[in-house]
Amino acid sequence: MKAINNKSAGRCTSNPAPVEPGRIPELLHKKINRQTACSLAACVHCGTCARSCHYVLARPNDPFMTPAYKADQIRRIFNRHIDWLGRIFPRWIRAGIPRDEQDIQRLKDIVFGTCSGCRRCTFNCPMGVDNAALIRLARGILTEMGIIPEGMANVCRNQWESGNQMSVTEEEFRDTLDWIRCEVQYELKVDDLEIAVEKEGCDFIYAVNPREIKYDPSSFMNAAKVFYLAGESWTLPRYGWDLTNFGLFSGDDRLGAFMAKNLYQAAARLRAKRIVVSECGHGYRSVRWEGYNWAKYRQAIPTESVVETIDRYLREGRLNVDLLKNGTSVTFHDSCNVARYSGLLDEPRRILKQVCSDFREMHPNRLQNYCCTGGSGLLTMPEYRPLRLETAKIKADQLKATGAGIVCTMCHNCREGLGDLISHYRLDMQVVQIMDLVAEALVLPDRNMVDNCRAEIKQV
Amino acid sequence: MSDLNGLMQHEVHLAALSFMGAAYILRIVWLLQFKKIEEMSLPAGTGNGAVLQSLLAVAKPWTMEGVRKNPAFYLQFIIFHLGAAAAIGLTFLIPYRPELLKETLFVESLQMVLGAAFIAGLFRLYRRIADRALRLISTPDDYFALITMTLFYALGIGAVSDNPAIVGEQSVLVFFLLAAFFHIYVPFSKIIHYLYYPFTRYYLGKMMEHRNIGREG
Numbered sequence: 066m067k068a069i070n071n072k073s074a075g076r077c078t079s080n081p082a083p084v085e086p087g088r089i090p091e092l093l094h095k096k097i098n099r100q101t102a103c104s105l106a107a108c109v110h111c112g113t114c115a116r117s118c119h120y121v122l123a124r125p126n127d128p129f130m131t132p133a134y135k136a137d138q139i140r141r142i143f144n145r146h147i148d149w150l151g152r153i154f155p156r157w158i159r160a161g162i163p164r165d166e167q168d169i170q171r172l173k174d175i176v177f178g179t180c181s182g183c184r185r186c187t188f189n190c191p192m193g194v195d196n197a198a199l200i201r202l203a204r205g206i207l208t209e210m211g212i213i214p215e216g217m218a219n220v221c222r223n224q225w226e227s228g229n230q231m232s233v234t235e236e237e238f239r240d241t242l243d244w245i246r247c248e249v250q251y252e253l254k255v256d257d258l259e260i261a262v263e264k265e266g267c268d269f270i271y272a273v274n275p276r277e278i279k280y281d282p283s284s285f286m287n288a289a290k291v292f293y294l295a296g297e298s299w300t301l302p303r304y305g306w307d308l309t310n311f312g313l314f315s316g317d318d319r320l321g322a323f324m325a326k327n328l329y330q331a332a333a334r335l336r337a338k339r340i341v342v343s344e345c346g347h348g349y350r351s352v353r354w355e356g357y358n359w360a361k362y363r364q365a366i367p368t369e370s371v372v373e374t375i376d377r378y379l380r381e382g383r384l385n386v387d388l389l390k391n392g393t394s395v396t397f398h399d400s401c402n403v404a405r406y407s408g409l410l411d412e413p414r415r416i417l418k419q420v421c422s423d424f425r426e427m428h429p430n431r432l433q434n435y436c437c438t439g440g441s442g443l444l445t446m447p448e449y450r451p452l453r454l455e456t457a458k459i460k461a462d463q464l465k466a467t468g469a470g471i472v473c474t475m476c477h478n479c480r481e482g483l484g485d486l487i488s489h490y491r492l493d494m495q496v497v498q499i500m501d502l503v504a505e506a507l508v509l510p511d512r513n514m515v516d517n518c519r520a521e522i523k524q525v
Numbered sequence: 526m527s528d529l530n531g532l533m534q535h536e537v538h539l540a541a542l543s544f545m546g547a548a549y550i551l552r553i554v555w556l557l558q559f560k561k562i563e564e565m566s567l568p569a570g571t572g573n574g575a576v577l578q579s580l581l582a583v584a585k586p587w588t589m590e591g592v593r594k595n596p597a598f599y600l601q602f603i604i605f606h607l608g609a610a611a612a613i614g615l616t617f618l619i620p621y622r623p624e625l626l627k628e629t630l631f632v633e634s635l636q637m638v639l640g641a642a643f644i645a646g647l648f649r650l651y652r653r654i655a656d657r658a659l660r661l662i663s664t665p666d667d668y669f670a671l672i673t674m675t676l677f678y679a680l681g682i683g684a685v686s687d688n689p690a691i692v693g694e695q696s697v698l699v700f701f702l703l704a705a706f707f708h709i710y711v712p713f714s715k716i717i718h719y720l721y722y723p724f725t726r727y728y729l730g731k732m733m734e735h736r737n738i739g740r741e742g
Contacts, residue, residue, distance in 0.1 A: 099559040100728045106556070107721035110667050112659045113591035113598075121658070128658035137662055149555075150666070150713040158715075159664045189590045191583055191602075192722060193729040354736060357565035364566045408569065408738035432739060433590065 084166045085210060090146040092206040096318075097143070101202050104195045105143045108133055114186035114196060119435050120179060123456040132186040135175050136196040139203040173212050176203040178449035182314075183401040183436035200441075205316025213315060216445035221311045221320055228327055229307035231275040238262075241278050242301070249289045253509065258293045263335065264300035270337040271299050271371075272308035272328050272352065274345045274477045287504035288343060288371060294507065295383040299341070302331030308348035310356065314442030318359045325356025332366060339367040341374050344498045346400035346476030347440070350407050370403070372475050372499055376412045379419055386420050386506040393495075394423040395502065396469035398483060399434040400476035413475050413499055420506035427467045435460050437474070439482020457486035464492055471495050473502060530694055533701040534620040541708035548712030549720055556724060569737035578739065579730025580723060601645045608642020609674065611635055612681040616704045619684060619697065632685050639681045646675030670716050677703050 097105075110133055115121045120130040128134065137159075144151030144160035151160030163169045182197040190196070207213060213221070223232045233241075239262060246260045261267065271292075277285040292299050305327035312321025332340050342352050349370045357364045378384045397417055403409045410431045417424045429435070438457040443449055464472055464487070472487075472494055474480055483496045578585075586592040586599040615635065618625055626632055650671050653659045680703060683696035711717055733739050 097559060099556065099561045100732075102556060102559040103721060103725040103728055107718055107725040109715050109718045110659070110662045110664070112656065112662065113589060115658050116591035116594055126657070128661040131658040131662060133662045134658070157664065158666045185590075187729070188588075191589060192718065193579060193582065193725040195729060354566050358562055360565075361563075362565060367567070405738070406736070408733070408736045 084169050084212065086163045086165065086169060088210055089142055089162055089206055092209055093139075093142055093146065093202075096202055096205055097147075100195065101198050102143075102147075104136075104193075104199055105140050106148070107192045108136065108140065108194045109192060111191065114190050114194075117185045117189035119181075119183070119185070119438065119459040120452075120456045122459045129175075130179060132180070132196045133194075135180050136194070136199040138172050138175050139199050139206075169207070169210075169212055172203065173207055173214070174449075176200050176207065177214050177217070177446060178443075178452060180441065181401070181436045181438055181443055181453075182441035184405040185401075185433070185436065188405060188432055201313075201316045203316070204314070205318065208315040208317045214446040214448065216447060217311065217315055217442050220442075220445055221315050221317065224307070224309075224311055224320060224324055228304055228324075229275045230309050230311060231279045233275055233278050235303060238278060238303075238306070241282065245282050245286050245289060249286055249293070252286075253290060253293065255293070258289065260289055261300040263303040265335050267300040267335065267337055268298045269300075269339040269341045269374075270306075270328075270332050270335055271301055271341050271343065272306050272348070273301070273343045274309055274348060275307050276477055277343060284343060284498055284500045287500045290504055290507070291375065291378070291384065291500070294385075294509070295378045300335060300337070302328070302335060305331035308342040308345055308352050310348060310351035311442065312359065313347050313351050313355060314445075321351065321355060322359035322361070325351060326360040326362060328352060329356070329360065329362050337366065339369065341369055341371050343371050344475040344477065344500060346402035346478055348477075349409075350402040353407060370409060370412075370475065372409065372412050372416065375499070375503055376416055379416060384503070385508040385510065386503065387508050388418075388420055388422045388506060390506045390508075391421040391502050392423070393470040394425060394468065395421040395471045395473050396425050396427045396464070396467040397430070398427065398437060398464075398472050398474040398479055399431055400474055400479045401434075401436050401440050403475055404434060405432055409475075413473075416499055416503065417473060420502050421473075423469075425467055425469055427463055427469075427472075429463075435463055437476075437479040437482035438486060439478055444478060444481050444485075454486060454489045457482075457489065461486050461490035461492060464494060465490075469494065471497055471502075473497050473499060475499050527694055527698075530698050530701070533698055533705065537705050538616060538620065538701060538708075541705040545708040545712060549717075552712055552717065552720060556721070564735055566735075568735045572734055573737055573739065575733035575737075575739050576727060576730035579726045579733060582726060583722070601648055604638075604641045605645040605649060605674075606642075607638050608645065608678045608681075611638045611642070612677050612704075615681050615684060616701065619701075626685055635685055636682050639678045643675055643678040643682070646671060646678060650675065664715075666714050670714050673703065673707070674716070677707070 112131065112133065114132040118130065118132050124130050141160050142162050144158050145155050145162055151158050155161055163172055180200045182200055184197040187195045187197055220230045223230050242260045242262060246258065250256055250258050273285055307324065308328065310321055310324040312318060312324060328340065340352065342349050353368045395417060397413060399410065438453050438460055443453050472483055474483060474496065475498060480496050480498060487494050487496060582588060592599040653663050653668065653671065680696065680700040684700040
């Protein structure tokens, strides 16, 4: 495993508990489900998965990058403790469990550092083996043992303690929203635009990535602008507004349930008619799909991405846009969590074709798109950055081939990941999100027209 | 036919088959004992046929990148598995419909399929040994299953041949010995993957259908 710098990829310093490999079988039994058991049992080691993995494509001579090899690390444990043959003749199917701290470190580096969980191999496996689910299963076991990269552990701790990954306090949250409201009011030259917090009975509650509050409020400002112009009634919850979920990355279903439930309960508390989440791939996947299962919370109201919301606004004629305002060529990057895990493929394209004058596909795209290489929390684990950027060559070549000046995505993580590789490979390209392009293309109506339209919408 | 050969073709074969059937049932029960993920989210759309598409994936090579890049691999896969079907078919034809094996054209066709499967098996073995990544992930069971299956095809060619130099009691006896061994070994080895295929594919397709993934078909 020459790729991994073992010195930097140490154990989570926030949890100095002794390593107990003996707990692994017990945790595996606890976490395994029928879907993962099928994937564990069904692999025939045909190697087809290798041809679809960006780690392998970037490192064709490194057999350790093969997805089946990575998944085998957890399969070995399954075979040793659960499979019939492996329990009696473990060597025959190379069954076994990590014996000591070194084995555990190796397992940690493989499952956290050499797979972005993009699921490309799953979609290209003849047997339908979900390697990404197996990697997440292994991460979950290690996380429960306190073996987790420090960067990820810190974010998980923030979510447990404050309910959001950047530990934004309520005061800070409200202050930022106030400031954003003033900015947007000034920009639109209106005074009735509000950003409500904890308002009951709105059409939807809006959940955001804390990054939008803490570091880069532009997408939130654009969202506020769009919602205002569409005459939307919306609110943010006081607590439970963070759509991100590091339970997904760490494999910790309890954290996943906790974060998702915060949002579901906020929606119920505020009697919102739907939940809308901002552009975030893993956040959308967690809130829309996995969160309900983790939290064992039966979905009662629609849950959608803000991209679906904008798509609806455009179809209903609630937004006026001019595609000539975005003249630079734009290509679209399908986020793994949005495409391969959630099936949102057409909505972003419908929007982009209405707000950009030169939209071009990258190839491969949609369900076959390559990962931005920053998925599965890899951006929070700097120890794996060299390998991540090395494998990003596949994505860089793909972006370069489009000749586009802008790559658009609907995921904060992808935005960061793509930005990182664009600067590393010195591509002449800018990364934006759909909301940015929509905001740029907006045609602002004159003040009287806005008032009339809003009055009309209110009546309807 | 000697008594021993008759015993192998009938009693032993059926006993081994019964064992395999029972082991398969136990395997399915074992698999179903793992708790299923209960979907708590509302489905997107009203079903897109993804379960069926997923189950048919093996018949849609163009959907797999590995195959798109290397179509010969798919051809090998088809030939190898046709050989498996032919060899399994032979274990029933020889004892129960021997008259069919008097048809030269039929026998030659079977031999061609088995011969091609034998060559495909050798290619697969070479690939498994020569490819570093495959070598890394291969277990003794992977090699053993591939070697014995390839041998099974070769024995199948001999078992239906009318050439006295290669056919005869011995060849049929060894063929049925190996068949009986397979029936006992398969439930524990990777060869059982065909039993898992519908389950793995069904659950992947079910998830895709629930989330309306793959609307593009």
